[in-house]
Amino acid sequence: MTTTTKDDHCTLLVQCPDGPGIVSAISTFLLDYGANIIESSQYTSNPDYGTFFMRIEFCCMNLMEKRTNLEAGFAKLANEFSMDYRFSYHSEIKRTAIFVSKDPHCLMELLWEWQNGDLETDIACVISNHETARGVVESIGIPFHYIPANKDIRQRAEEKQIRLMEEYDVDLLVLARYMQILTPSFVECFQDRIINIHHSFLPAFVGARPYERAYDRGVKLIGATSHFVTNELDEGPIIEQDIERVDHRDDVTDMKKIGQKVERRVLARAVKWHLEDRVIVQDNKTIVFR
Amino acid sequence: MTTTTKDDHCTLLVQCPDGPGIVSAISTFLLDYGANIIESSQYTSNPDYGTFFMRIEFCCMNLMEKRTNLEAGFAKLANEFSMDYRFSYHSEIKRTAIFVSKDPHCLMELLWEWQNGDLETDIACVISNHETARGVVESIGIPFHYIPANKDIRQRAEEKQIRLMEEYDVDLLVLARYMQILTPSFVECFQDRIINIHHSFLPAFVGARPYERAYDRGVKLIGATSHFVTNELDEGPIIEQDIERVDHRDDVTDMKKIGQKVERRVLARAVKWHLEDRVIVQDNKTIVFR
Amino acid sequence: MTTTTKDDHCTLLVQCPDGPGIVSAISTFLLDYGANIIESSQYTSNPDYGTFFMRIEFCCMNLMEKRTNLEAGFAKLANEFSMDYRFSYHSEIKRTAIFVSKDPHCLMELLWEWQNGDLETDIACVISNHETARGVVESIGIPFHYIPANKDIRQRAEEKQIRLMEEYDVDLLVLARYMQILTPSFVECFQDRIINIHHSFLPAFVGARPYERAYDRGVKLIGATSHFVTNELDEGPIIEQDIERVDHRDDVTDMKKIGQKVERRVLARAVKWHLEDRVIVQDNKTIVFR
Amino acid sequence: MTTTTKDDHCTLLVQCPDGPGIVSAISTFLLDYGANIIESSQYTSNPDYGTFFMRIEFCCMNLMEKRTNLEAGFAKLANEFSMDYRFSYHSEIKRTAIFVSKDPHCLMELLWEWQNGDLETDIACVISNHETARGVVESIGIPFHYIPANKDIRQRAEEKQIRLMEEYDVDLLVLARYMQILTPSFVECFQDRIINIHHSFLPAFVGARPYERAYDRGVKLIGATSHFVTNELDEGPIIEQDIERVDHRDDVTDMKKIGQKVERRVLARAVKWHLEDRVIVQDNKTIVFR
Structure with a gap:
């Protein structure tokens, strides 16, 4: 079994209008790229029609090589849900x-x-x-x-x-x-x-x-x-x-x-x-x- | 040895211009009446020319009988030091x-x-x-x-x-x-x-x-x-x-x-x-x- | 738009060996049943080979009617990931x-x-x-x-x-x-x-x-x-x-x-x-x- | 008015069997030496037959000159009340x-x-x-x-x-x-x-x-x-x-x-x-x- 290094870690911040399917879409997206969720927190500002916020820390073997692909893929998903988002790679101090x-x-x-x-x-x-x-x-x-x-x-x-x-x-x-x-x-x-x-x-x-x-x-x-x-x-x-x-x-x-x-x-x-x-x-x- | 009851307890609050001899005067006064100091706190608002504050809890055998005398005596001392003061007898809930x-x-x-x-x-x-x-x-x-x-x-x-x-x-x-x-x-x-x-x-x-x-x-x-x-x-x-x-x-x-x-x-x-x-x-x- | 009542709310606790795809599987499962995730927390006891714990609060229109189906469906998923789990319906005080x-x-x-x-x-x-x-x-x-x-x-x-x-x-x-x-x-x-x-x-x-x-x-x-x-x-x-x-x-x-x-x-x-x-x-x- | 310097400050710690007259004796003693009490705290371990503890911070013009006299005088008082005590002069860091x-x-x-x-x-x-x-x-x-x-x-x-x-x-x-x-x-x-x-x-x-x-x-x-x-x-x-x-x-x-x-x-x-x-x-x- 190969272990990940700090360079394989990333924190993703997401913010979008609340609605069904966001967590499923993000977590399935990450799974498809072989990423493992380490820590995840979410908050919805108002249960009925609010804003959805999420912080996900994940790791992914050879993350820096996959990075361009990953971001391009996520851009589509983000567009679909009208997300503001940011990837923070732990290798970039x-x-x-x-x-x-x-x-x-x-x-x-x-x-x-x-x-x-x-x-x-x-x-x-x-x-x-x-x-x-x-x-x-x-x-x-x-x-x-x-x-x-x-x-x-x-x-x-x-x-x-x-x-x-x-x-x-x-x-x-x-x-x-x-x-x-x-x-x-x-x-x-x-x-x-x-x-x-x-x-x-x-x-x-x-x-x-x-x-x-x-x-x-x-x-x-x-x-x-x-x-x-x-x-x-x-x-x-x-x-x-x-x-x-x-x-x-x-x-x-x-x-x-x-x-x-x-x-x-x-x-x-x-x-x-x-x-x-x-x-x-x-x-x-x-x-x-x- | 006779023990005191709650009726023999009193709290004295004092406030006056700071100066030498206040603690000595009060504690000697209480001693003369046979009172024992149980708890005492003091504070001077400004070390040089401030106001002196003191709280003394004392007990004194047969306090309620001595009360009139005690207060009359303290009135003189209070006058000397320009004190504001208050006796709170624990028997008076x-x-x-x-x-x-x-x-x-x-x-x-x-x-x-x-x-x-x-x-x-x-x-x-x-x-x-x-x-x-x-x-x-x-x-x-x-x-x-x-x-x-x-x-x-x-x-x-x-x-x-x-x-x-x-x-x-x-x-x-x-x-x-x-x-x-x-x-x-x-x-x-x-x-x-x-x-x-x-x-x-x-x-x-x-x-x-x-x-x-x-x-x-x-x-x-x-x-x-x-x-x-x-x-x-x-x-x-x-x-x-x-x-x-x-x-x-x-x-x-x-x-x-x-x-x-x-x-x-x-x-x-x-x-x-x-x-x-x-x-x-x-x-x-x-x-x-x- | 119909709003949900307390009877449509449920808390799901899950515990299983950590591994890829758990969050995706659970969130996609809930999405398929029309459930909306309200609050979710997770913890992995050890990043490399630990136990995964999750608490999800979700609501779902007509939950009590769907309940039997939902639980039957989840049982399969739970089996796949070797989950211990519990549904706590908010209607059951x-x-x-x-x-x-x-x-x-x-x-x-x-x-x-x-x-x-x-x-x-x-x-x-x-x-x-x-x-x-x-x-x-x-x-x-x-x-x-x-x-x-x-x-x-x-x-x-x-x-x-x-x-x-x-x-x-x-x-x-x-x-x-x-x-x-x-x-x-x-x-x-x-x-x-x-x-x-x-x-x-x-x-x-x-x-x-x-x-x-x-x-x-x-x-x-x-x-x-x-x-x-x-x-x-x-x-x-x-x-x-x-x-x-x-x-x-x-x-x-x-x-x-x-x-x-x-x-x-x-x-x-x-x-x-x-x-x-x-x-x-x-x-x-x-x-x-x- | 002359002001005191740090050299004129001292902290006195006292410990002795509880009994009437201790506060009066100490405060009157300090008054006789021209000392002004700045802060004072006391505690009696047991109201009936306990040990009395006191901390007094005082200042006194020309303290270091009076020091020998002061200590000699206090030794007598201490003996009378069976005190353990310590003078800590603020000039002696x-x-x-x-x-x-x-x-x-x-x-x-x-x-x-x-x-x-x-x-x-x-x-x-x-x-x-x-x-x-x-x-x-x-x-x-x-x-x-x-x-x-x-x-x-x-x-x-x-x-x-x-x-x-x-x-x-x-x-x-x-x-x-x-x-x-x-x-x-x-x-x-x-x-x-x-x-x-x-x-x-x-x-x-x-x-x-x-x-x-x-x-x-x-x-x-x-x-x-x-x-x-x-x-x-x-x-x-x-x-x-x-x-x-x-x-x-x-x-x-x-x-x-x-x-x-x-x-x-x-x-x-x-x-x-x-x-x-x-x-x-x-x-x-x-x-x-x-």
């Missing part, structure tokens, strides 16, 4: 750029998880409007680009950033506490491909200084939210959220420290799930096949 | 009224905890603008009052309610999913004595239909918040909050069901802590000595 | 008996969830070796049977219990803090159909007096475990576990009170999942399709 | 040695928290029976000592380790996944000063290979436990525990990865609390004044 400002904790967590083998990606580069993180980033062999950024030079900064994203052929941008607002044209270039961490339990405390406002409100839990970036500030589709308990003894500084731990794990989870093609955006929400 | 509309889950949880001996209170009565809960309430021997209430008859309803609160000599009002807005004059009658449960993680989703709005926003956690009622809707001092995880498969109905479990435990905790004199309101926040 | 001793909290939680519409079952009866719960059980119209039980009269008690289970045609037995050990022959009668709640985080504190032992060990978290009953005490397949935080101030009584809250929710979840056919036993573990 | 084997995640978390200013300690050195961590440790300027260790050379290894502990004048030893058993004589040298992280929810899975055994048992939660090391394996006083959820899809490797996250935060919390003198050992338990 996604390329990630991390944007960071001064606070390094989210960047560090991502680098750590990556070094630990938990994030299936190539970290193409780190981009920052501060020099703070250069040392640690370069010490592990990742290119670091310092691009000054603020309100006045935003356009020029973004031009440089876009050029770098193209040069590095980046699939995913992670804003790991990057404290600059992005322009609509930048966001448009990378639709559903920019993941941000917001340091509050959205939709509470949209915008600036969430810990200060959480402190002023006297909340008993603080949170963090990872979401795709859209052109409405902190309003993009939420991927993951989590919280930690605080009490009356915690001042703003304490809340920030406690909050950092939540930010770290929430962002790391969201990035991991995205890299594993577990996240589908539907309108302003996400479906997360965990 | 607090009296609670529960307000409820149609959804019984929070009422049920409170009754249950009370029957189980976890809430140190007399439940004086249950008041509702619906007849739904009458059966279960009367079956355990608690008076139930149906007082219709809506925007148009609010004043009249509140007059009846206030009269009942006086007749029953009530210390605490718990709004256990009571879906009517209270007028400023009603709230004024019971300052820091009305505890509400709001079915969201405040300050997210202030106001009506929080689960519907949480669903529309695509949040990954839903919460509940217990707070004192003030005249700004859902803006009163927060006592306790908690959350539960939801995902893309949960519709509004699911969220409500999951949320009920959070509401139940959050309200029960807040009421318990208040009854044990663990909660102090400071401006628009609470100090909770757990 | 499962029947549950609850066993309880003195502590009523788990019983109460189940009754509550059931009254709230969260447990899809008929509660056939409550059986107890104490009279404590009779009042509350009978007040909501459920038969209550007092069957004294202890070491000396175990066999006779179990004979009565088994007779009752047969009379009531019970599918599921829930031990909601029933503090009697069951004999192997009793357990055999109801394999994978008896769910127990153990008041510890198994495998810690197997056996009697877990809270006392947790207190003595100085743990910082206490837990509860819901599991299927087998003939090895507290060793059956675990369905669900959860914990709550305690600290040095909590004595055994406090731990029991805190633990009751965990027991309630852990047992309620396990029972709910079982009733929804989400739990499959594999050797001494469970697969839970949540 | 505790010195920590970290022991690690191959898995670096707990070491990394501690270094990170330390660099982030969250652990009030000097990290004197890192000791390992592997060379793995040398690079990262030396890169931040901390001495790294490779001391081979196994069953056969245990005594010699421990002699070297003890010598180093003396040279570095170490207060605390943290076993951050150090996979060697320590001899009784080593443990005796550092009573209540060695903190270990065990990769299970103790007392479940005492000893080796806890994740493998958790997997085999089919648990739904995995945990980690931080405890003081005694001569009974994994039986020392527990400081902190926490858990994370797993399900049937997680194999041993997944459990280890998930478990690492729990280990990291549980150990970091325990070390932080110990460094802040929040942990008192009583028999085989801990009192943690959080």
Whole structure:
């Protein structure tokens, strides 16, 4: 018996109007190509007339040789069911750029998880409007680009950033506490491909200084939210959220420290799930096949 | 050796400008009266020029006989340090009224905890603008009052309610999913004595239909918040909050069901802590000595 | 367009040696009968030579009329793939008996969830070796049977219990803090159909007096475990576990009170999942399709 | 008004037979020396005839000059009440040695928290029976000592380790996944000063290979436990525990990865609390004044 390698693995994401026969058609199609389904999840947004979503992880001997045929065959089936779909071959590692400002904790967590083998990606580069993180980033062999950024030079900064994203052929941008607002044209270039961490339990405390406002409100839990970036500030589709308990003894500084731990794990989870093609955006929400 | 009874126990809450000698003065005062400190917590809102808060649980042989003397003596000390304070004698059980509309889950949880001996209170009565809960309430021997209430008859309803609160000599009002807005004059009658449960993680989703709005926003956690009622809707001092995880498969109905479990435990905790004199309101926040 | 009713819904559980074509065969089979897949989950215990598990919820117009045909047809397919399988028609509500001793909290939680519409079952009866719960059980119209039980009269008690289970045609037995050990022959009668709640985080504190032992060990978290009953005490397949935080101030009584809250929710979840056919036993573990 | 500096701060831990007048005596004593109480916690193990425990954080102008007098004065008071006590001056930073084997995640978390200013300690050195961590440790300027260790050379290894502990004048030893058993004589040298992280929810899975055994048992939660090391394996006083959820899809490797996250935060919390003198050992338990 021959065993498959990582190159023979693929994740297929499908989205189409619900109706009879979809699962049968997809699974029979894969069977005909000799593919074995390893993991499969599905969701229908409304049992009566909704949208059907499916994530299938399959493996198939000599997948990369069959690839062209497979995709051509699937195109016909997709047409029949009006599917949006995407094949993600595991041999084609996604390329990630991390944007960071001064606070390094989210960047560090991502680098750590990556070094630990938990994030299936190539970290193409780190981009920052501060020099703070250069040392640690370069010490592990990742290119670091310092691009000054603020309100006045935003356009020029973004031009440089876009050029770098193209040069590095980046699939995913992670804003790991990057404290600059992005322009609509930048966001448009990378639709559903920019993941941000917001340091509050959205939709509470949209915008600036969430810990200060959480402190002023006297909340008993603080949170963090990872979401795709859209052109409405902190309003993009939420991927993951989590919280930690605080009490009356915690001042703003304490809340920030406690909050950092939540930010770290929430962002790391969201990035991991995205890299594993577990996240589908539907309108302003996400479906997360965990 | 003679042992003390519950009648010999008391909780003292103190609040005053911070300064040297407060703990020494209070603890020496109690010692002079033969009182033994059982539990004590303190908090200073700002180490340099803040407010000092203290909760002391003590017991003292024949406390009820010494009570008048003790209070007279403490009044002098309190004057010296400009203290606000309150003695809560454990022999004087607090009296609670529960307000409820149609959804019984929070009422049920409170009754249950009370029957189980976890809430140190007399439940004086249950008041509702619906007849739904009458059966279960009367079956355990608690008076139930149906007082219709809506925007148009609010004043009249509140007059009846206030009269009942006086007749029953009530210390605490718990709004256990009571879906009517209270007028400023009603709230004024019971300052820091009305505890509400709001079915969201405040300050997210202030106001009506929080689960519907949480669903529309695509949040990954839903919460509940217990707070004192003030005249700004859902803006009163927060006592306790908690959350539960939801995902893309949960519709509004699911969220409500999951949320009920959070509401139940959050309200029960807040009421318990208040009854044990663990909660102090400071401006628009609470100090909770757990 | 005609819409389906609850009678047209069914959950199919399948288990067989893994291999190519299973999903395709099942989904195509269902399509041929006009069934629409609503929810589907699968798991393979080992990617290379493991066991394949699947849960499919489907609906099908006029299902109850097609039922005999459908099952006959599926039998052939099942034979081909060496499947173990079970059709659970939603029109055939499962029947549950609850066993309880003195502590009523788990019983109460189940009754509550059931009254709230969260447990899809008929509660056939409550059986107890104490009279404590009779009042509350009978007040909501459920038969209550007092069957004294202890070491000396175990066999006779179990004979009565088994007779009752047969009379009531019970599918599921829930031990909601029933503090009697069951004999192997009793357990055999109801394999994978008896769910127990153990008041510890198994495998810690197997056996009697877990809270006392947790207190003595100085743990910082206490837990509860819901599991299927087998003939090895507290060793059956675990369905669900959860914990709550305690600290040095909590004595055994406090731990029991805190633990009751965990027991309630852990047992309620396990029972709910079982009733929804989400739990499959594999050797001494469970697969839970949540 | 003159403000105090960190050098003027001190934490006092007291333990004595319970009785009247202790709080009064201590607080009056501190007042007489011009000390201001910043935070204070107390606990009595048994209300009737128990042991009294207290943690007081105070500040006092020119504390280091008054220190000798203060301690001499307190010695008398301590004698009167039969107190065990310890003054921890905040100017005297505790010195920590970290022991690690191959898995670096707990070491990394501690270094990170330390660099982030969250652990009030000097990290004197890192000791390992592997060379793995040398690079990262030396890169931040901390001495790294490779001391081979196994069953056969245990005594010699421990002699070297003890010598180093003396040279570095170490207060605390943290076993951050150090996979060697320590001899009784080593443990005796550092009573209540060695903190270990065990990769299970103790007392479940005492000893080796806890994740493998958790997997085999089919648990739904995995945990980690931080405890003081005694001569009974994994039986020392527990400081902190926490858990994370797993399900049937997680194999041993997944459990280890998930478990690492729990280990990291549980150990970091325990070390932080110990460094802040929040942990008192009583028999085989801990009192943690959080």
